[in-house]
Amino acid sequence: MNAVLKRLRACIYVFKGVTGMSNLSRGVMLEGISCAGKTSTMYALKRFFATDTELERNVIMLGEHYTQVLNSIQGEYKNHEHAQHTEMLFRRVEMIEQLHGWACSLGDFRRTSRGLFTVFERGLINHTSHYEDYDSPQTRELARRFAQLGIEAILLIISDELFEKRIRQRDGQMNASHGDAYYREQAEKAKKHQDHMLRAAQKTDMPCRIICTDAMDWDEYARMIAYNQ
Numbered sequence: 001m002n003a004v005l006k007r008l009r010a011c012i013y014v015f016k017g018v019t020g021m022s023n024l025s026r027g028v029m030l031e032g033i034s035c036a037g038k039t040s041t042m043y044a045l046k047r048f049f050a051t052d053t054e055l056e057r058n059v060i061m062l063g064e065h066y067t068q069v070l071n072s073i074q075g076e077y078k079n080h081e082h083a084q085h086t087e088m089l090f091r092r093v094e095m096i097e098q099l100h101g102w103a104c105s106l107g108d109f110r111r112t113s114r115g116l117f118t119v120f121e122r123g124l125i126n127h128t129s130h131y132e133d134y135d136s137p138q139t140r141e142l143a144r145r146f147a148q149l150g151i152e153a154i155l156l157i158i159s160d161e162l163f164e165k166r167i168r169q170r171d172g173q174m175n176a177s178h179g180d181a182y183y184r185e186q187a188e189k190a191k192k193h194q195d196h197m198l199r200a201a202q203k204t205d206m207p208c209r210i211i212c213t214d215a216m217d218w219d220e221y222a223r224m225i226a227y228n229q
Contacts, residue, residue, distance in 0.1 A: 010166035024109060025100045025116050026150035027060075029123030030148050032203070033193050035137070035166040036063070036156035037213040037221070038121050044222035046121055055226060057114040057172065058097070064121040067092060069130045086138050093145045096183055100149060117226075118151060129200035133141075139188060143206040154225060157194055159214050163187035192207050 012168055030038040042061060049059045051092050056203055063069060068089065080088065103114050124142055133139050164187040171177060201208045211221050223229070 002194055012061060024103050024114060025096065025113065025118070026056075026228075027096075027118030027120070027152075028118075029120045029125065029146070029151065029153045030156065031122060031125040031153050031197065032149045032156035032213075033158075033190050033197065035163075035170045036158055036194075037216065038156060040216070040218040041154075041156065041213075041221050041225070043120060044218040045226060047219075048222050048226045049117065052226075053110060056111065056117040057113055058116045059119070060099075060116065061119040062092070062121065067120050068126055070088050079130070082133070083112075085127060085131070086142075089124065092123075093149070095126060096149050096151070097145065110189065118149070118153075120151075123153065124206050125155060125197060125200050125204060128204045129197045133199070134203040134205075140205055143204060147207050152209060153192040153204075155197060155199065155201050155208060156213045156221075157198070157210055158190075159212065160191055162214055163190045 004054075030041055032038050038204055042063070046059075046061065049055050069085055070077060085157070096116070099116055103109065103116060106114070109115070124146065128134050128139060164183045167186050167190065181185075201210070211224070213221065
């Protein structure tokens with residue numbers, strides 16, 4: 001993992017470019033392990049779009065419960081079956097396609113007034129990391145359709161030496177505390193999970209950027225995303 005991070009010292013690395021159907025639609029899937037900063041970045045994006053009149057007025061933000069593999073179902077945590085989660089993602093892309101089609105049908109437009117920006121907390125990288133179906137026809141179709149809408153994956157990552165600190169911070173926010181051995185074990189699990197997500201991002205045919213969140217500068221990450229920097 002350290003070798004991978006050394007290649008990412010600039011903090012942003014583009015795997016594949018984004019090609020949308022038009023500049024009416026764009027967006028991101030915020031991906032990463034549980035303490036990488038997806039929710040914090042999402043809140044920062046909300047603030048940007050609420051205050052900058054030069055950005056799209058129409059914003060859809062769906063938290064992880066609408067897209068993730070592991071969900072709380074009737075009070076019990078369960079992984080969705082592969083076919084069920086695949087169908088979930090198809091429904092999400094169809095929703096955006098319908099809105100985009102409606103906007104295009106109205107004729108001439110200004111991006112600020114009719115453009116659509118979509119944020120999914122977790123998405124296709126979460127899916128392929130779990131099911132490892134990188135080359136399936138369904139995955140390729142999902143990747144193609146999300147990319148046509150100008151939606152890219154943003155994989156948020158953490159340097160190896162900061163995993164334990166970040167997990168402790170997360171637990172502190174939840175008023176939870178554990179022994180040192182617990183945090184060492186959780187840090188090792190988080191590293192393996194992040195490595196797996198990095199491989200999934202490389203193998204999935206989906207536009208993807210990596211942002212290292214070591215500095216926890218959520219406003220800066222949101223600014224880079226909102227302004228395509």
